[in-house]
Amino acid sequence: MSKRYKITIAYDGTNFAGFQSQPQQRTVQTVLEAAVNKMSTAADFVHVFGSGRTDAGVHALGQVAHFDLENEIPEQGIVNGLNSILPLDIQILAAQVVPTSFHARFTTHAKSYVYRVSRGRFVDPFKRFYTGHYKYPLDVKLIKAALPDVIGEHDFSSFVAAGSQARSHVRTIYQATVTENPTSNEVVFEFCGNGFLYNQVRIMVAALLEIGNGRRPVHDFLRLYEVKDRNECRQTAPASGLYLKKVYYNDDWLKNV
Amino acid sequence: MSKRYKITIAYDGTNFAGFQSQPQQRTVQTVLEAAVNKMSTAADFVHVFGSGRTDAGVHALGQVAHFDLENEIPEQGIVNGLNSILPLDIQILAAQVVPTSFHARFTTHAKSYVYRVSRGRFVDPFKRFYTGHYKYPLDVKLIKAALPDVIGEHDFSSFVAAGSQARSHVRTIYQATVTENPTSNEVVFEFCGNGFLYNQVRIMVAALLEIGNGRRPVHDFLRLYEVKDRNECRQTAPASGLYLKKVYYNDDWLKNV
Numbered sequence: 001m002s003k004r005y006k007i008t009i010a011y012d013g014t015n016f017a018g019f020q021s022q023p024q025q026r027t028v029q030t031v032l033e034a035a036v037n038k039m040s041t042a043a044d045f046v047h048v049f050g051s052g053r054t055d056a057g058v059h060a061l062g063q064v065a066h067f068d069l070e071n072e073i074p075e076q077g078i079v080n081g082l083n084s085i086l087p088l089d090i091q092i093l094a095a096q097v098v099p100t101s102f103h104a105r106f107t108t109h110a111k112s113y114v115y116r117v118s119r120g121r122f123v124d125p126f127k128r129f130y131t132g133h134y135k136y137p138l139d140v141k142l143i144k145a146a147l148p149d150v151i152g153e154h155d156f157s158s159f160v161a162a163g164s165q166a167r168s169h170v171r172t173i174y175q176a177t178v179t180e181n182p183t184s185n186e187v188v189f190e191f192c193g194n195g196f197l198y199n200q201v202r203i204m205v206a207a208l209l210e211i212g213n214g215r216r217p218v219h220d221f222l223r224l225y226e227v228k229d230r231n232e233c234r235q236t237a238p239a240s241g242l243y244l245k246k247v248y249y250n251d252d253w254l255k256n257v
Numbered sequence: 258m259s260k261r262y263k264i265t266i267a268y269d270g271t272n273f274a275g276f277q278s279q280p281q282q283r284t285v286q287t288v289l290e291a292a293v294n295k296m297s298t299a300a301d302f303v304h305v306f307g308s309g310r311t312d313a314g315v316h317a318l319g320q321v322a323h324f325d326l327e328n329e330i331p332e333q334g335i336v337n338g339l340n341s342i343l344p345l346d347i348q349i350l351a352a353q354v355v356p357t358s359f360h361a362r363f364t365t366h367a368k369s370y371v372y373r374v375s376r377g378r379f380v381d382p383f384k385r386f387y388t389g390h391y392k393y394p395l396d397v398k399l400i401k402a403a404l405p406d407v408i409g410e411h412d413f414s415s416f417v418a419a420g421s422q423a424r425s426h427v428r429t430i431y432q433a434t435v436t437e438n439p440t441s442n443e444v445v446f447e448f449c450g451n452g453f454l455y456n457q458v459r460i461m462v463a464a465l466l467e468i469g470n471g472r473r474p475v476h477d478f479l480r481l482y483e484v485k486d487r488n489e490c491r492q493t494a495p496a497s498g499l500y501l502k503k504v505y506y507n508d509d510w511l512k513n514v
Contacts, residue, residue, distance in 0.1 A: 010381070010382050010383075011382055012382040012383050012385075059383070080378075083378075083379045088380055088382065088385040089382045089385065090382055091379055091380070091381065091382045121337075121340075122340045122348055123345055123348070124267070124348065125267050125268055125269040125345065125346045125347055125348045126267075126269050126316070126387070128269075128345040128346065130383070
């Protein structure tokens with residue numbers, strides 16, 4: 001009787017061609033599956049299922065995936081075993097035996113993302129892979145005034161990149177915050193929602209930065225929900241600033257927000 | 258009449274084979290000289306002189322170098338011009354016209370280094386190039402008790418790597434501190450001294466971590482100064498944790514310590 005394991009993963013996305021397996025590419029899924037299969041005694045290949053894709057260069061602080069093993073390994077053994085096999089840009093933070101009704105992708109209730117923007121005329125050499133960069137003036141008060149428009153159930157068709165296979169562009173955002181950090185000279189966004197469309201966070205961040213710079217009206221999101229046109233929102237903030245922070249299952253996420 | 262420019266530089270050392278030019282290698286000096294020569298109208302090659310070498314993988318928050326230009330460029334023009342030419346892992350923080358009596362290497366009065374150690378059983382994927390790592394238990398109080406022995410004029414022969422060309426191994430350390438950061442789970446060292454031998458900071462940090470772990474007596478530095486034997490201090494903390502923080506000229510460094 002095989003057991004299902006849920007793992008929580010952090011990775012530096014810089015040197016990955018995204019999460020999902022692709023031929024001839026180094027992806028998170030490929031690297032994870034190679035490690036998991038070294039710990040499996042089964043003859044059949046063990047697949048690893050993620051909560052969703054992340055693009056090339058996008059990071060994770062708490063991605064979630066699951067896989068089934070025929071041989072039983074204690075939870076801490078999964079963590080230590082995988083970490084001793086995996087390369088240094090990916091790390092297992094936790095492992096948990098879960099019922100087979102759990103599915104990393106299909107039972108997701110919510111996800112949260114962080115987006116870090118560094119400011120200043122030039123990019124800090126230590127942040128080039130770990131933040132987006134905005135060199136123009138920003139009035140964070142304008143962004144704060146726009147954020148209530150982001151929260152709630154909306155049609156995000158103006159904020160979805162070509163290539164999305166989602167049947168509906170309606171999503172609910174539970175929380176949207178922006179924080180200024182003068183020490184690190186960064187502006188940090190955080191979003192929590194029931195799901196996000198392809199490139200949605202990066203397109204929303206780009207639009208919010210335009211609001212902060214005054215080149216887009218504060219309440220432009222209300223118009224963008226109506227027009228449902230990506231041409232009204234052409235910019236996409238770079239992958240380097242985006243972090244999948246947490247994936248929520250069941251209703252316990254409500255306690256953490 | 259040519260002018261001498263002092264520049265202050267930050268770089269992420271990860272993808273550099275150290276500061277000093279070497280054939281077929283990407284070094285900080287090679288990359289700087291290529292950029293500086295694009296801004297020079299002189300027929301002759303313009304050399305860039307650093308305050309000293311840093312090894313492959315070692316970072317800089319405030320390295321200093323100088324060069325001479327026949328054509329006059331305003332200080333801010335040097336900063337903006339070089340930054341627009343240089344790759345993203347190196348950044349000019351400041352430029353200043355200085356008298357030709359200034360020499361980035363020979364008029365140095367003091368230097369300070371930071372060494373970041375991350376703790377925990379596994380390396381944080383985001384820190385693998387930016388910290389050293391110590392997975393064993395550490396009692397930072399023991400390290401704090403050892404640090405007064407580091408300060409002052411000592412013969413650091415036990416703390417110098419093979420390959421050092423220094424005529425004397427006597428150096429003076431003005432300040433040595435260690436800080437625990439529970440949020441980032443790091444232990445951060447900082448040293449300021451009149452000069453440092455080849456790998457000295459990394460060998461001292463390795464010895465201090467052994468003191469913190471209890472595998473070396475707290476006041477072992479006093480013995481190590483006497484025995485003058487690198488075999489008594491075999492470990493070298495990895496390059497990834499080391500940052501050249503600041504290079505001091507004249508006596509104005511005293512004000513900043």
